[in-house]
Amino acid sequence: MATKASRSAARLMMAPAVILLLGWMLVPLIMTLWFSFRTYLPLRGGDQGWTGFDNYVRFVTSSAFWPAVLTTLTIVLSVLIITVALGVLLALLLDKPMWGQGIVRILVIAPFFVMPTVSALVWKNMFMDPVNGLFAHLWRFFGAEPVSWLSDAAMPAIIMIVSWQWLPFATLILLTAIQSLDSEQLEAAEMDGAPTLKRFYHIILPHLSRAITIVILIQTIFLLAVFAEIFVTTGGAFGTRTLSYLIFQRVLESQNIGLGSAGGVYAIILANIVAIFLMRIVGKNLDN
Amino acid sequence: MGQIQLNQVTKSFGDVEVIPPLDLTIHDGEFTVFVGPSGCGKSTLLRLIAGLEDITTGHIEIDGKDATALVPAKRGLAMVFQSYALYPHMSVRKNIAFPLRMAKMPQSEIDARVENAASVLNLKDYLDRRPGQLSGGQRQRVAIGRAIVREPAAFLFDEPLSNLDAALRVGMRMEISELHKKLETTMIYVTHDQVEAMTMADKIVVLQAGVIEQVGSPLELYRSPRNTFVAGFIGSPKMNLITGPEAAKHDADTIGIRPEHIDVVESGGTWEGTVGVAEHLGSDTFFHIHNTGLGETITVRAIGDVSLKHGDTIHLTPRADEIHRFDAQGLRIA
Numbered sequence A: 001m002a003t004k005a006s007r008s009a010a011r012l013m014m015a016p017a018v019i020l021l022l023g024w025m026l027v028p029l030i031m032t033l034w035f036s037f038r039t040y041l042p043l044r045g046g047d048q049g050w051t052g053f054d055n056y057v058r059f060v061t062s063s064a065f066w067p068a069v070l071t072t073l074t075i076v077l078s079v080l081i082i083t084v085a086l087g088v089l090l091a092l093l094l095d096k097p098m099w100g101q102g103i104v105r106i107l108v109i110a111p112f113f114v115m116p117t118v119s120a121l122v123w124k125n126m127f128m129d130p131v132n133g134l135f136a137h138l139w140r141f142f143g144a145e146p147v148s149w150l151s152d153a154a155m156p157a158i159i160m161i162v163s164w165q166w167l168p169f170a171t172l173i174l175l176t177a178i179q180s181l182d183s184e185q186l187e188a189a190e191m192d193g194a195p196t197l198k199r200f201y202h203i204i205l206p207h208l209s210r211a212i213t214i215v216i217l218i219q220t221i222f223l224l225a226v227f228a229e230i231f232v233t234t235g236g237a238f239g240t241r242t243l244s245y246l247i248f249q250r251v252l253e254s255q256n257i258g259l260g261s262a263g264g265v266y267a268i269i270l271a272n273i274v275a276i277f278l279m280r281i282v283g284k285n286l287d288n
Numbered sequence B: 001m002g003q004i005q006l007n008q009v010t011k012s013f014g015d016v017e018v019i020p021p022l023d024l025t026i027h028d029g030e031f032t033v034f035v036g037p038s039g040c041g042k043s044t045l046l047r048l049i050a051g052l053e054d055i056t057t058g059h060i061e062i063d064g065k066d067a068t069a070l071v072p073a074k075r076g077l078a079m080v081f082q083s084y085a086l087y088p089h090m091s092v093r094k095n096i097a098f099p100l101r102m103a104k105m106p107q108s109e110i111d112a113r114v115e116n117a118a119s120v121l122n123l124k125d126y127l128d129r130r131p132g133q134l135s136g137g138q139r140q141r142v143a144i145g146r147a148i149v150r151e152p153a154a155f156l157f158d159e160p161l162s163n164l165d166a167a168l169r170v171g172m173r174m175e176i177s178e179l180h181k182k183l184e185t186t187m188i189y190v191t192h193d194q195v196e197a198m199t200m201a202d203k204i205v206v207l208q209a210g211v212i213e214q215v216g217s218p219l220e221l222y223r224s225p226r227n228t229f230v231a232g233f234i235g236s237p238k239m240n241l242i243t244g245p246e247a248a249k250h251d252a253d254t255i256g257i258r259p260e261h262i263d264v265v266e267s268g269g270t271w272e273g274t275v276g277v278a279e280h281l282g283s284d285t286f287f288h289i290h291n292t293g294l295g296e297t298i299t300v301r302a303i304g305d306v307s308l309k310h311g312d313t314i315h316l317t318p319r320a321d322e323i324h325r326f327d328a329q330g331l332r333i334a
């Protein structure tokens, strides 16, 4: 397959896809960079020319910037911890032979197929509504005062919704990893005198480390850009304004495209810092 | 100490009884081999002894104490698995030390025992490698190392050599035998290879469909197989089993004669046939002979390189005192 002719033919045939993808990525990226150096207020005079680094300075010095970064990282970190921990537990559970296994597995995976907007709306209206929500009924049943989740406990609520969305993904990947564990290893550990918890810690967890790494890497990339769940629930209020939400507000609500673009560039930088950081720490697991 | 006794042990998976009631005593220090065809329940029996499977009914005693309900770790047995079951993320040193760490042994003692095991098994140079960086034979030795550091009452081996190539298998066979001589610990060894069974065992247990067909030393089994199954299973190449009028001449339903107990003669032998395939091994030659009128292909071993070719006529004389006689149930007639 790897003759010179076949390789150049392959290149030729791949070219349209590569060019399309590059254009798809590069055009918005370059436009973002371009606008970030300009004063561009669509409703207040349009494009008003170069401003240098003004937008960048204004974006970071705004009082909303650091809280937004913190909120973003809090959501990412909490969701990662919850999904990985519960994902491992669920995967262990689903790995056991039981009645109706196929249906249970499909049910567990189901949340992943629900669109973020829809799932957030379902949570907001059916579970977290302080008057008619399921939680409110549950609280009242036990004689407690219903919590108005989306205002009083906005961050936990968002984290809960996003975790629910991503738990199936983590569970699925971890389940396939657990299924690939040689049962003789567990039996050997059992004979070697390792009780259940030690078997989990010494055999299963190391075996899962690679899968956990993959879950963390992929989820981080998507979680940094969480948007719909916030948009339809709190609208960025009550301390749930993430970086991506802040950018959205600057562009659409304040109608300042230049400032928003500068924020976009910061988001790219943040994502890359986090990615490099993660690769360094956990990426080592992927080597051997 | 390592005496293991099974009393009326049975095992069923759901409705399927894999092991009907079975009694067996394995004495301290004995090298016992379970041998039998695939699916006869050798692994199941070993796993029952190890405690990895629950027995359905019956009792297991280890060193005179009832171990039926004991968890595997409490039985004081060590097992070597067919797939080695090494822990891939741990170095060889940590693999071998694992059972000792689980037993909360002091670090100095652990180090001493690991060093000792490594020198017994020639693993000193590999202690800091991962299992993935070892050859099959070395992995096998690590698995054995992990078993011996615990100083168990008995070792259980489940087809430990079946993943190795032929030459290595012979080497490891010797090493395990020597280890047994040195440690004098009870060993139970599962294999479907009767050559392994013959060469290593003090005592062979021949199983078929979960039933013990015969227990005895390799030579006992070779000299006086209790029935036609054992007769056909032990010995290589297989014993010739002949039925019909030829067997009737000896007042038996079936007679058996081993290939090495039939002499090739120039002329006038008891039997006569044509040579089919001839396997020349140099030291001996195996002839597969057709058209003898005995109903079966007869296998004969001739010492040295006998120059008979495909299609030649061959004359054979079985040694009368080496003929085994079996009745209609396949049982030996004394």
Ligand SMILES: Nc1ncnc2c1ncn2[C@@H]1O[C@H](COP(=O)(O)OP(=O)(O)OP(=O)(O)O)[C@@H](O)[C@H]1O
Residues within 6 Å of the ligand: B013, B018, B036, B037, B038, B039, B040, B041, B042, B043, B044, B045, B192
């Ligand atoms: N977990 C199980 N569930 C149901 N049946 C089983 C189970 N384990 C083993 N068996 C059955 O029990 C019988 C004996 O199996 P076992 O593994 O002991 O055979 P074996 O003698 O070790 O064979 P081999 O030489 O191929 O390893 C087989 O018929 C097998 O199908």
Ligand SMILES: [Mg+2]
Residues within 6 Å of the ligand: B042, B043, B044, B159
């Ligand atoms: Mg087996």
